[in-house]
Amino acid sequence: MPIAAAQGPNGSAAPVPVVVAPQPDGSAVMCDLAADGTRLASAVRLNDFSSAIADRERSDRVRWVWAAADGCYPDLLRAGLRLARCHDVALVEALLLGRDGRHGEPATLAGAWARLRGERAPRRAATPSGSAQQALFEPTEPGLPEGAAVLDALIAVYADQLAKIGADEAQARLRLLAAAESAGALAAAEMCFDGLPWRADVHDELLAGLLGPRPPRGSRPRRLAELAEQITAAFGGRPVNPDSPAQLVRAFAAEGVSVPSTRSQVLRDVHHPAAPLLLQYKELARLHSAHGWAWLDSWVADGRFHPEYVVGAVVSGRWASNGGGALQIPRVLRRAVVADPGWTLVVGDAAQLEPRVLAALAADRAFAEAAAAGDLYAELAGAFGGDRSKAKVALLSAMYGGAGGEAGQLLAVLRRRFPDAAGYVEAAARAGEEGRVVRSVLGRACPQPSAAWRSLTASASSAGAGASVRARGRFTRNFVVQASAADWALVLLACLRPRLTSLAGPDGAGRPHLVFFQHDEVIVHCPDALAQPVVAAIEAAAQEAGRLVFGATPVRFPVTTAVVSCYGDAK
DNA sequence: TTCCGTTGCGCG
DNA sequence: AAAGCGCGCAACGGAA
Known part of the structure; x- marks a missing residue:
């Protein structure tokens, strides 16, 4: 089956993987690879990292294979570059480790290289806070060969990752996840660089x-x-x-x-x-x-709030942020997010994302038909005596594992009317209670229960065992929905980036910037004249994401968009 | 003095 | 009887 993520628009050829490593002296070593990750040519050394990348990005469809975007990409952005796609070895390594029940092992290139050779992974070098970048440019990252030989490690690990993905029973979806996670890393670095307009x-x-x-x-x-x-x-x-x-x-x-x-x-x-x-x-x-x-004082400079997003930091695949609380901006402060003169903000919010994701995951026919409509809860209200709010409580309880108040009765209704949807989350809860792991739709695995959990729950009689078992069940119950929603949102982002790039002028002038991403919400800052094309791009990306992630499903993933000059005016 | 667990609340 | 999922951050207050 052809993989959409590996195939360009209009059926153009798949991008060429080019492995690249910056060197401490500012130069770069790079090497073209075949589609299966094997060496295609001999390595070349180029004097200047960013101009080498710029030349190649201009002339070819390239997938840059590198140790980690958060190490390499900020420098390139400062040099004025934007890249279309990459393969982030560290992020993909984390996905694969998690899939093998090995969350927490060092997912760096050095760690992967050591595991590949059957050696102990080096402990993560102690670096001053927030200096992943510095570590990368250290002359000798512990556990990695110096100079051009680092390409050997990069190439071997990349090929190994491709092979592991290809051997997975759901290889197409895992490949999509790897591509989307890597694209997310590019988007995160760009958003940090561009900043959110802040008055x-x-x-x-x-x-x-x-x-x-x-x-x-x-x-x-x-x-x-x-x-x-x-x-x-x-x-x-x-x-x-x-x-x-x-x-x-x-x-x-x-x-x-x-x-x-x-x-x-x-x-x-x-x-x-x-x-x-x-x-x-x-x-x-x-x-x-x-x-x-x-x-x-600390976070706003030159009219921009520059948060640091951390891709892959949350087990569910949601992003975390580091400093500034980018994902917890209080609603009252949205007043301060104002577009530049002549520019506008396009705020896109995926409506009722999680229940829609559940509908698509469970392939519950009655439920999925309801999710073909604009207001899912209103559509479901009929099953709950015509009360929309009851439908909402029932759904949230099913997804979060709540059972208080009237939720119990509403869950019973949900179970009767939408047995497959209820059954899906209940099966996930059961898996958790039994100590098993669950996966998102694209294959992101939840962590295994801790050793403490296992010993506590091994004997049903020990104090707190029942509560721990139920807590784990709520976690896995929620994980399948939250992580699959995160999959969808990540793919949306990956689909939106190239669409926004194509709206820019010939020299990149007036390029719409993705400036905010919060789980199910995006903000694009763009020239006034591009507002409608940006709205269309967001809607198209949402539909594309639905198709890529869930295949054929009646479930729609509508995005509510607002064109505003002030974020406070959206919604 | 620094470190760390707890509390409480913001966001989805 | 109390209780649902996932985060980050700041302040407090006791421990080291």
Whole structure:
């Protein structure tokens, strides 16, 4: 079966794999490979890493095979390059290790090279934080040969990875996953480089409006100080630090109010004059500490927020972020995300992604037909007495393993009306409870249970065994859905990148930038005139992703798009 | 002083 | 009776 990811648009020839390694002196060694990863020519050495890559990228359809995009690509971006595709040895190695139940072993090129030769993988070299890049350009990465000989390791490991993928029972999907994960690494580096448009002045005004003017470093903003005083007064003048849960619990106890914790959820039901004040305080204090002026100082420069996305850091295949909390931007701050003059933001959000993914995964006919519509929950409402919200609760409970409140009854309805969908997640839960692993649709494996879990659950009588078994079941139940949704989103990203590139001017001028990706949501920053083509590109990429990941299915994956100048205006 | 586990809350 | 999934970050407070 031809693999779509290995085949260009219009049936053009598959890209040529070219293995490349930057050298400490700024030069590069590279070598053309055959489709099966074997050496096609002898290695060449080129004086300048980025110009060597640029020349080749211009003249050929290349898949760059390298140790890791997060090491190589930022330099190339700074040099003004954009690459179409790569094979990220480290990310693919992590996928393959996970598939073999070996999560946690070093997934670096050096680790893979050592395993290939039956040696112990070198422990990851201790590097200063965030300097994967530095490590790569160290003259001698531990465990790797120096100079052009590093290509031997790269070529051998790449060929081995291709062989492992080819030997998998679901090789086409695994190959797609490897390509999408690698494309994700390119997208992540580009997003970090380009940055999310961020108006520091708008952010500052917003903070000042809620907290009072910017205070000296280290002291409480006016509004928080006022609330803290009022809280102290509400506790009869006994000084209490509202940031300290322990002090608050004691202060409530002294007033004869027993609280298990100081969570907002708990405080909402506490009848004491301090409770509503604390709720206000907590909300504002959180904004101040997590996304206040200090955040603005560290993360926003030149009108851009430059987060670092970490591909492959989450077991489900979702991205993580490192510094700046890129994936936890509070809704109120979306006001500060404003397009440049003459540019616009296209915000695309995959509607009800996870239940749709479940529908496609389970191939539940009745469910899948409902998922052919725009509002899945509304479509399912009929099965739940016409109540859309009940349909939603039932679905979320099925996917998360919740069974509280009325969820139990709603699950029973779900099981009766959509037996295959319910059966799919329940089979995943059972697998987890039995200590087995599950996989996403494209073959990303969940981690095996820990040794501690195994020994705890080995005897049903030991305390906590039942709870641990059920927790593992909820994890695997959710994993199959969340990880498959992540597969879909990653493929969407991989399909969207080339479409956006093709909208750029001849010299790359006015190129639409992907500037944000959050699980099921993308933001593209583009010139005003390109807004509609970008909308079309996102929708087309979503449909392409659905087809590539799930094949023939009636399930649709609609993306809600909004063309706005301010992120706060989307939705 | 630094380190680390816990608490709590933001996002999906 | 309490409880669903996955993350990152900041502050606290005890331990080293």
